[in-house]
Amino acid sequence: MISIRGLRKDFGAMAAVDGLSLEIERGCVFGFLGRNGAGKTTTIRMMMGLTEPSAGTVLLGGHDVRTEAEAAKAITGYLPDHPYLYDKLTGAEMLGFVGGLYGIPKAECRLRAASLLEEFALSERANELTETYSHGMKQRLALAAALIHRPTILVLDEPMVGLDPQGAHDFRRLLARLAADGITVFLSTHSLAVAEELSTRIGVLDRGRLIALGTLAELRQQAAAAAARPASTGGPATLEELFLELVGAAEGQW
């Protein structure tokens, strides 16, 4: 469903993303992990056509993001790390506007918006300007906007930031339901607990390079192999320990 081949982005002499290749199948929740500055957001921005890659291709649902941008975007929902909205539009108007951009008929869009606003506990504030919303509410509204056109691919960049415990819990349930419905989720997160709970596959990016890829069990084996020990003899128990071992952060690097 998502195919990334030889993706590269250079900023001057620095390679923010360095030859990234990935294949993600339909219905997979792909956890995309990495330290700050590893290149996760740059990768996502290239996937969404927000940043021009230096090299490589991204296919979403078989559509090249550069040459068939509209077809690729039409099946994809996106939640950025800082979802800036139109301050002077109400929550309901925001969803109506985004739905319109995706060509959803007005009446249908209104029904979907009402349902999403209800689901994300925004109904009571639906007719207030988004400038009055809290960060968490803006995050929920942006997620609702990403879902209004019922995408088959969902690209989420740090979606848990700003959500309260109830919101985070509801969000995890939503992701599980979406995956069960066959939606492919590309999830960049710092929350290793979320990645561990939800991800069917995980990729770890470090300094722009993919240093690990697979299911949690496969990653444990990879880490064990790297440390030259049997996977069954007391390797990292949690994804956090595994992540730290993989990226070398256990040595105290930021």
Place this chain on the structure above:
Amino acid sequence: MSGLPEPSVAQIVSPRRLAARNALRRGWGRPLALAFLTAVFWVGCFGLFARALEWFHTIGDFGPLLTHRLLVLLFVTFFAVLLLSNTITALTTFYLADDVNLLLAAPIEPRVLHHARFLETLVSSSWMILLFGLPIFLAYGIVERGGPAFYAGTIVALLPFLVIPAAIGTIVATLLVLVFPAQRARDGLLLLIGLSAGAAFVLVRLARPERLADPSGLAGFASFLVGFGGEPSPWLPTTWITGTMLPLLGAREGDPRFSLGLLWTTAAALFLLSAALVERTYLRAWTSAQEGGRSSGRGASLLDRIERAGSFLPRVPRLLLAKDLSIFLRDASQWSQLVLIGALVVIYVYNFTALPIAENTPLGIVLRDVATFCNLGLAAFVVTSVAVRFVYPTISLEGRSWWILRTAPVPLGRLWWSKFWIGFGPLIVLGEVLVVLTNHLLGVSPLATAVFAATLVPLVAAIVSMGLGFGASYPRLDTQNAAQIATGFGAIVYMVSALGLVALVVLLEAWPISRLLGFGRGAPATASARAGFALLAFAAALAPCAWAFVSSRRRGIRALERLGS
């Protein structure tokens, strides 16, 4: 306390200083271009005032009085502008700025916070006055032969003169925020400024200042200046500053030290009062400002209503129009700009009614031809001015929400066209109304008016295309203030480029249009000759407009592709 030294005022304002330094490090091109434009403005302003002051010397006993009253008039204007601009800036720097949270969380005494924000308010509000004022004061010094004492006295008097409105502005802003929400207070003030400025423009124009060029009108202007404000109030800082400067110029008897003393003591007292008020009420006022950020859901279905009204438009332009118009109508700071544009149109049309073209004298006929000829350029100039304010900022105003449009399945080309039509529609109506109405007032032949009206179509299209192209090439994604975007470097480059195109079109049309006007006055011509010259004029305008339109569109779309990446 931790024993660490408290941050100083200099440390708190250092982000501004460092940001300016970093901007300079990025390259000297823009600062040098701005410095050049400033220098041109200064020279022009200096020349104008120097000539006016020299002229005052030639009119006998009235001269010194006019010199005096002109200075009073200037300072009264400056003071009024400073009061309003300081109040708005204080509202922003004290109660709406993003970094106040950071400063409040830091171990900074409220007094130090006040001093730092006061300094920012003072500098942000006063630099424009200094820019306008310095060449004028220099003209006074040179024409009136002021010695070093005049220049030193001016500098020493200007500082408290600037501090006084800054202190009053801070006090008023704080009191307003304690009573009203900060955003509402600022919006209300901006609207008030727009209405006042619009009214002032119209009133000044209706006073027919062109009579000054007529020797018989001179007495009227002189009597206006002489009677201006009657005897100045001894309680006003404007009286004190002129009371400092004029004796130093030898233009009036008196001891400048008394007036200077009044300026300094008042500035010091108001500064301390402002500090005491802010120190005591800051947290309460800041909290009130935050609560005031909430607004009701009034006009909740505004976007829907606009969309319905524009149902004849294709989907994307209709959506963008509805969004942009909803945002525009909910931002009170934009309304003041509309008021100013309304005033501009009234003045423009009035100018043509005030021309002495009704007289069928040779002078009247020449004046009518010149006015007709300039009309196209002037109308295009008005359209460009409006485009700088409303079309140029549209890309920047998408700001950090650009991702919403960019990730939607809408090609950039269609987004560009949507933005184009949203800008082109109102501007072509404005331009055509101006040209057709004023040509009618001038009694221009229908054929020449038709050529002008037709020329405006590609010209306005090119102006809008250039506005989007430059707007996308010089984006300001960090601000939602359209007025700020419209005064940036890119806006100046756009204005100059668009006016260059207007000048070129007027120049290219000059010959065929002059022939058409000649026919209108009875020069013999066949219908085909008239049509030929009309077509020639239009074709001459079309070529540069088409080039500007296409190249700007191409550049704009390329810039949109890079935007935010």
